[in-house]
Amino acid sequence: MQDQTSPGTLLGELRAQPPLVHCITNFVAMNIAANVLLAAGASPAMVHAEEEAGEFAAIAGALTINIGTLSSAWLRGMQAAAIAAGRAGKPFVLDPVAHYATGFRRAAVDRLLELGPTVIRGNASEIIALAGGASRGQGVDSRDHVEQAEDAARLLAREHGATIAVTGAVDFVTDGDRAARIEGGSALMPQVTALGCSLTCLIGAFSAIRPGAPFEATVAALATFSVAGEMAASKADGPGSFSWCFLDALAALDAATLDRDARVRAA
Amino acid sequence: MQDQTSPGTLLGELRAQPPLVHCITNFVAMNIAANVLLAAGASPAMVHAEEEAGEFAAIAGALTINIGTLSSAWLRGMQAAAIAAGRAGKPFVLDPVAHYATGFRRAAVDRLLELGPTVIRGNASEIIALAGGASRGQGVDSRDHVEQAEDAARLLAREHGATIAVTGAVDFVTDGDRAARIEGGSALMPQVTALGCSLTCLIGAFSAIRPGAPFEATVAALATFSVAGEMAASKADGPGSFSWCFLDALAALDAATLDRDARVRAA
Amino acid sequence: MQDQTSPGTLLGELRAQPPLVHCITNFVAMNIAANVLLAAGASPAMVHAEEEAGEFAAIAGALTINIGTLSSAWLRGMQAAAIAAGRAGKPFVLDPVAHYATGFRRAAVDRLLELGPTVIRGNASEIIALAGGASRGQGVDSRDHVEQAEDAARLLAREHGATIAVTGAVDFVTDGDRAARIEGGSALMPQVTALGCSLTCLIGAFSAIRPGAPFEATVAALATFSVAGEMAASKADGPGSFSWCFLDALAALDAATLDRDARVRAA
Numbered sequence: 001m002q003d004q005t006s007p008g009t010l011l012g013e014l015r016a017q018p019p020l021v022h023c024i025t026n027f028v029a030m031n032i033a034a035n036v037l038l039a040a041g042a043s044p045a046m047v048h049a050e051e052e053a054g055e056f057a058a059i060a061g062a063l064t065i066n067i068g069t070l071s072s073a074w075l076r077g078m079q080a081a082a083i084a085a086g087r088a089g090k091p092f093v094l095d096p097v098a099h100y101a102t103g104f105r106r107a108a109v110d111r112l113l114e115l116g117p118t119v120i121r122g123n124a125s126e127i128i129a130l131a132g133g134a135s136r137g138q139g140v141d142s143r144d145h146v147e148q149a150e151d152a153a154r155l156l157a158r159e160h161g162a163t164i165a166v167t168g169a170v171d172f173v174t175d176g177d178r179a180a181r182i183e184g185g186s187a188l189m190p191q192v193t194a195l196g197c198s199l200t201c202l203i204g205a206f207s208a209i210r211p212g213a214p215f216e217a218t219v220a221a222l223a224t225f226s227v228a229g230e231m232a233a234s235k236a237d238g239p240g241s242f243s244w245c246f247l248d249a250l251a252a253l254d255a256a257t258l259d260r261d262a263r264v265r266a267a
Numbered sequence: 268m269q270d271q272t273s274p275g276t277l278l279g280e281l282r283a284q285p286p287l288v289h290c291i292t293n294f295v296a297m298n299i300a301a302n303v304l305l306a307a308g309a310s311p312a313m314v315h316a317e318e319e320a321g322e323f324a325a326i327a328g329a330l331t332i333n334i335g336t337l338s339s340a341w342l343r344g345m346q347a348a349a350i351a352a353g354r355a356g357k358p359f360v361l362d363p364v365a366h367y368a369t370g371f372r373r374a375a376v377d378r379l380l381e382l383g384p385t386v387i388r389g390n391a392s393e394i395i396a397l398a399g400g401a402s403r404g405q406g407v408d409s410r411d412h413v414e415q416a417e418d419a420a421r422l423l424a425r426e427h428g429a430t431i432a433v434t435g436a437v438d439f440v441t442d443g444d445r446a447a448r449i450e451g452g453s454a455l456m457p458q459v460t461a462l463g464c465s466l467t468c469l470i471g472a473f474s475a476i477r478p479g480a481p482f483e484a485t486v487a488a489l490a491t492f493s494v495a496g497e498m499a500a501s502k503a504d505g506p507g508s509f510s511w512c513f514l515d516a517l518a519a520l521d522a523a524t525l526d527r528d529a530r531v532r533a534a
Numbered sequence: 535m536q537d538q539t540s541p542g543t544l545l546g547e548l549r550a551q552p553p554l555v556h557c558i559t560n561f562v563a564m565n566i567a568a569n570v571l572l573a574a575g576a577s578p579a580m581v582h583a584e585e586e587a588g589e590f591a592a593i594a595g596a597l598t599i600n601i602g603t604l605s606s607a608w609l610r611g612m613q614a615a616a617i618a619a620g621r622a623g624k625p626f627v628l629d630p631v632a633h634y635a636t637g638f639r640r641a642a643v644d645r646l647l648e649l650g651p652t653v654i655r656g657n658a659s660e661i662i663a664l665a666g667g668a669s670r671g672q673g674v675d676s677r678d679h680v681e682q683a684e685d686a687a688r689l690l691a692r693e694h695g696a697t698i699a700v701t702g703a704v705d706f707v708t709d710g711d712r713a714a715r716i717e718g719g720s721a722l723m724p725q726v727t728a729l730g731c732s733l734t735c736l737i738g739a740f741s742a743i744r745p746g747a748p749f750e751a752t753v754a755a756l757a758t759f760s761v762a763g764e765m766a767a768s769k770a771d772g773p774g775s776f777s778w779c780f781l782d783a784l785a786a787l788d789a790a791t792l793d794r795d796a797r798v799r800a801a
Contacts, residue, residue: 020406034460045406049338052371071583104586139554139579193568240781247507287673297561301727312673316605319638514774
């Protein structure tokens with residue numbers, strides 16, 4: 001049964017009216033993220049330059065920012081876009097990739113946090129470090145478990161008035177009041193580069209559908225990823241085949257199947 | 268039967284003497300465009316910096332410019348390359364991605380148009396807007412039909428002395444005097460990101476083979492894409508599998524099959 | 535049988551303790567290189583900005599630099615990273631893509647060579663030109679055979695105190711004293727863009743495992759690529775399917791199979 005905020009309902013709405021999603025993401029993720037959005041039914045646009053990022057963010061349905069391959073020039077574009085999205089009331093999803101790794105990254109994320117992200121998605125190490133804790137992240141990889149980041153996520157949610165998604169074997173989402181865990185996916189997913197970055201963009205797509213309900217939008221995006229991941233894993237022989245099986249699965253996934261197979265539990 | 272300008276004849280020549288194609292394209296398209304050129308038999312080179320783009324354009328057989336993920340620094344490289352290509356008499360193919368979306372993009376395309384593109388490829392919304400019409404494009408997606416852009420294409424062809432390709436379900440190509448429609452392809456193609464950008468690069472490859480015949484070169488590139496697209500669609504289960512089936516089909520396509528299966532009609 | 539420096543031994547160690555590999559590579563290679571490292575068992579990180587590249591290089595296990603899509607801003611990041619890697623005693627692998635093509639590229643490679651690469655990987659044309667010879671390279675493609683570059687490789691190895699890898703149908707590796715040839719792979723490999731760039735990153739991963747033995751690390755990386763390439767070729771129907779079959783094969787390859795199937799001969 002689909003209620004008004006079920007993942008399947010939101011996926012159906014996304015496909016009925018494909019949202020334009022403004023993605024400022026890293027060079028590794030560019031192609032796979034765009035393909036993930038297309039397979040899900042959304043319309044991706046990669047626009048990063050300071051000269052136009054603000055103008056474009058106001059047109060799009062949502063903005064996603066990922067600092068994976070950061071530079072000062074790109075940071076200026078990110079800030080211009082986030083400011084414009086804020087003024088236009090558009091959702092802004094932040095992915096603070098490996099923000100703990102260098103001083104440049106930490107300072108950049110501090111500035112982006114000031115611009116009021118609607119949703120923040122990260123792995124456990126990123127979320128723990130963002131809340132001021134001691135993470136064990138190495139490079140872009142988490143070495144902490146999702147459960148260890150739950151308190152940090154609740155703290156961040158309240159501090160920033162944002163929805164926080166910690167993704168891993170079992171995902172955790174909270175807006176400070178409510179929380180949910182989403183099971184599913186596949187152990188092959190972390191072996192495919194930039195799937196997490198692509199998920200950030202997909203959260204943007206669902207957020208554009210329900211700008212007033214970022215918690216539900218985030219849960220829907222994570223559930224979509226998890227169900228498509230399970231479908232792909234049943235066909236794949238390794239990370240190479242997983243990648244295209246996942247896109248085929250995302251494109252084939254319908255609203256009813258999503259609601260039937262999604263494993264979302266209140267936490 | 269292959270005549271001297273048939274798609275198959277040009278494909279055979281391309282494979283016999285792989286042209287070096289200088290591509291300045293967007294971050295999303297970089298990898299798939301290079302793989303498309305390699306599968307077709309050409310030699311791609313992605314070189315964008317102002318410091319060397321002019322020098323490189325003079326060496327290459329053709330230049331292609333796509334403004335997908337534009338910035339001021341890249342625009343300077345594009346201009347240097349287009350000027351050098353013009354001086355060296357090398358074909359220059361322009362792909363004005365979503366040029367209507369922001370002021371920055373519109374101004375950039377105005378400058379690139381002044382540098383005399385040999386071929387311009389776009390979707391219907393892009394071509395309509397380029398001719399000064401009211402397009403309904405959203406982000407990088409066309410919301411207009413190819414037929415609606417035919418008059419705009421003829422107008423642009425005469426105004427710029429260029430070959431104009433409007434791509435969609437059925438492609439339309441004109442040099443102002445002649446015109447052709449190319450059928451084929453697959454509904455999965457717009458679900459794979461940057462295939463249109465890759466096609467622009469392939470037009471560059473064919474243009475390098477016949478620098479004096481941009482209309483025929485463009486028709487050959489579009490026919491190659493359409494036939495390979497049909498071959499791939501017969502094997503693919505979705506956009507993920509389509510992507511690699513398309514590369515396999517492009518690599519397997521021979522001149523005789525191309526001429527047999529291409530559906531090109533004078534318009 | 536696995537000795538202490540056999541490819542299989544090093545692959546086993548890499549998987550037991552995944553090295554963080556700092557890759558500054560080109561836009562075409564970003565995604566496939568990251569996927570190659572993940573499939574092999576390493577942890578890739580793409581970090582290029584001058585603002586943080588030095589800080590990051592000191593954290594990582596090895597640094598790889600590829601000048602494919604070079605610009606002045608990126609060159610500054612490359613230099614900062616190479617200097618920091620040198621100070622921290624971390625291996626630094628250089629891939630001088632098409633360095634002979636423009637003056638900008640030649641000057642950039644001269645600067646990077648001064649920073650003391652541990653390993654240099656290139657195709658025959660690149661290695662010949664690097665040693666001051668007359669190469670026949672066109673764009674990024676070699677038009678010379680590996681055997682023609684062997685003397686150049688030995689010369690470069692002694693001049694720079696580095697391990698030199700010339701890759702092609704049969705690879706050649708030398709540190710000036712010792713030399714080896716590695717057979718295997720597939721004729722489809724040059725039809726997939728950026729596999730050579732990805733191999734450079736994989737040499738970085740193996741070098742991080744054995745910082746004191748760059749010759750053995752390079753041989754191990756090349757043997758891994760060659761064996762996985764043969765496995766993939768037995769399943770692939772073209773360059774599109776080869777690409778994902780290769781990632782599946784890399785992920786499935788175990789230490790014993792690698793040592794059994796690797797064809798490494800002293801030269």
